[in-house]
Amino acid sequence: MFAEFGYGILVVSFLVAMYSLIAAVYGAIEKSAAMVESSRRAMLLTFPLLSLSAAALVYLLVNNHFEVAFVYEVTSRSMPTYLKVTAWWGGQAGSLLFWAWLLAAFTSAVTIRKWERDIEFLPWVIVVNSITLLFFLGMVVFYENPFTRFWLVGGSVEPHMFAPLNATLFAAPDGNGLNPLLRHPGMVIHPPMLYLGFVAYVIPYSFAMAALITGRTDDRWIRLTRRWSLWAWLFLSFGLVLGGRWAYDVLGWGGYWGWDPVEIAAFMPWLTGTAFLHSVMIQEKRGLFKHWNMILVILTYSLVIFGTFLTRSGVLSSVHAFANSPIGPFFMAFVSLTLVVSIALVIWRWPILQGETEMNSMLSREALFLLNNLLFMSVLVVCFWGVVSPLASELFTNQKVTLGPPFYERATAPIFAALMFLMGVAPLSAWGHSTIQTLGRAIWKSALAALVLTVILFITYTQNYIALIGFFLIALVLLVTLQEFWRAARARQRAQSENFFTALTRLMGRNRRRYGGYIIHISMMLMAIGILGIEIFQTETQGALAQGEQLNIEGYTVEYRELASWPDEGEGVNYTRAVVDVYENGIYLGELTPRIDYYFDSQQNMTIPGNRSTLKDDLYVLLVDWEPVSNAGATFKIYVNPLVNWMWIGSLLFFIGVIFAAWPDRDPAEEPVRAARKAHQSSAAD
Amino acid sequence: MTEEIINKKRGVPIWAQVIIWAALAGLLLLVGFGLRRAQNPMAEIGKPVPDFELEYYPGYEYNGVKKMKLSDLRGKIVVVNIWASWCKPCEQEAPDLEETWQLYKDGGDVVLLGVDYVDTPKGAEGYLTKFDISFPNAPDLKSNISSILNRQMGVPETYFIDREGILRHVKVGPFTSVKEITSIIQSIE
Amino acid sequence: MRKFLFILALLFLLGSPFTTTAFAQNNVPTDDEVNAIAHKLYCPVCESTPLDVCPTQACKEWRELIRSMLAEGKTEEEITRHFVDQYGARVLAEPPKEGFFWLIYLLPPAIILLGAVVLFRSLKEWTKPKTASSALDGNRSELSVKKDDYVSRFEEELKKQK
Structure with a gap:
């Protein structure tokens, strides 16, 4: 009953979205406000409809309706209820519905706002959103239906939506259960965060398309969507970090990022999204780079769709990839359509996207921002080619190849270093004009202090030159950014005769985006400390120990105390847990309990590390193997990951920074600088 | 200033447009090709199997030849069984395969060919000895053979090729009885 | 391999008391030695692991297999x-x-270089006509005053914000 209901609602939503699309196109072309309004209301209807459908699916998941194929695939009786709910996005069909549901929510949120000034955008925004929604709904309605049920037809079990002739419903006694790797709390939140980020980028894209189609190419579309892009960016970043944390906690390979194609597919829109965040500021302040912003927002959206396509169609094989799926050609058609239409529109509107002013100096802030964009694009090129070239290799040489971390690290490390350098210099440069002298005067103190710090590190900590360059850049950026806070607050303190902290908070409140941005820069540097630590200073050792024996690494001593193995029938897991005592330079620090969980239903092992985390380093102990009979011997692998905790500390600060920058406040009508310039221009034109 | 802006309004030069569209077409073709291969990973039934070369494990040659091509076996029914020593289900069917070989080896009309998919020499040796296997066996060097038969190889898989070199039947997963194997061979005759 | 045989032969010639098994036992490679090589190789069946x-x-x-090859005295290159x-x-x-794989390495730098060239050419183009328009661009002349030090610039912005 619920399955038919859920599917029926899906079909209705599909038709409603279709109506919305047709009405919007008709309304826009015939200039019929009534039609546009009608299409807007149809669009608003999709969200409650899809919520009903989703509720039906969740009901089926929670109540063990194993006659539904999707429920059978992703849940089992032993799973706790919250996992059954989150199993919604644990498989292909459900996660596509989840996508569509989020998209409907976002589209509703954006169409519900007041449109007065921007009414000409409305139909085209609806067009883009409804096409995207139709695409995702089309996939669940026609190819990957989460409500398909099992039927017993003449002795064999077949999946169908509706009862075939002479068939009876077939319900398995228990389901497959969610992949154990996906049962970690990090993995429960990681996909929705990524999807939120992905889907939210549809909104800026739809406004950009509307601006192109209507020919209204001032920066209005950017102003309308800048918070959307910031929130999208926040969710995407959050998703990426959670994914990393999950990998660190449950995959048991001592790291958080393996340059796997699926990771990169999520990272690529983040790169263009980050570049976009920077370059929109130039358009807002200086009216430059309109082309470029268009291209960036199109790239971001296309990479979202393209990345989803690559990982879900089976084109890329990867540990995270979904199984081979029939949606491939349909998806491919949509990717092609998106790219062709977007590029054609940009080429068509290219002439009226010219900048409003001229660039004055190669060292101005806008020039440096452009350089920043070039660097982000360079990382993108490496990532994109890294993902696509194995396809080319298979096509032309019939050989599978792997592109692993060494490829990406070698190619991107210098680019990231250059980005860090820019992060140090750009905040000191002025809009419009800067010279070597003004920059030099602003930076020399910080640079000198960073250099002194680096020398100290050279003497006390490391002689690795890559690490030293890295630490120098980190120190430089941190000092420059902190100095920015300090100088601005001091200036305000003097001008307004406030005390320092009032001055600082008011200052930050006045320009949330700038100071939120600086907080993000600081957080990035903290994360960079963690990345340098694990990339350059990670050490590892492995050995088989008898009880009471020890392994030594980096001043730590790990002593094997005991091991126990027991099944938990209710959970369907066999736990094997070792207890080791940890000493540092002879001082007892406590015990760690690395374990291996074996899941009966999926016959899969999970290696959960015992981790002792401090600001200095992580001691990450893995149970690799053990003697099942005697429990006497066990093999452990131990990583020491220096400074990696700064990665997570940085991520926390990062979220504070983004939320600070994105938090809704009264939207000032125009930025003062640009308003002044506009006024000036119009008077000049008179 | 406004005049200058108007003067500067110009479109995308034709050569740039050509490059953009060509690059896009190239990318889509590449991905489309990848997609097609991902969707049809397996050699097609009813079509000739592309030729491949193999070098037998010592002691597991066919007709005393060390190295040969699939096309050398034209005129015989060839059953290619892909296995690996780390593959549990393979162990289940190994005795059945050996028994089948005993039925056909003297006829000379049917060749059972074991192809060992990504394996260690030691593991392979252990496996072949453990199950007393005597039919011809060769390692799948660089996964050449499996990439021809099935890009998304799982083990065990068995490919039945007829006298003309045409793929007639594919069995994915282990056989459950000798009869299952012989009946497929008989259906090809 | 040949080197290893040579050493072995030498040992026998010298009437060394070591037997081959003793030789192997003395040289059982540690897990760390194995992992050092395994870390650079990828699992042939699982994807990117x-x-x-x-x-x-x-x-x-x-x-x-790596361990036994190391025990036989094979070098890292031979194992790879x-x-x-x-x-x-x-x-x-x-x-x-x-061969073809060069393309994998050369294409990204080529594209990045191309991007850099395009960027710097357009930057040059944009910065060129500044004499013509500088008189009219009030904002710019405002900002490009010679004593453009940070504090004065900031105070200017503060004034505008009020």
């Missing part, structure tokens, strides 16, 4: 070559720099 952290039974056997010959280029963390 380094061999040292791959938990499957097959990978355990490959690690043992054996893996490539057996399982193809996909076991390497990156493809060998030869």
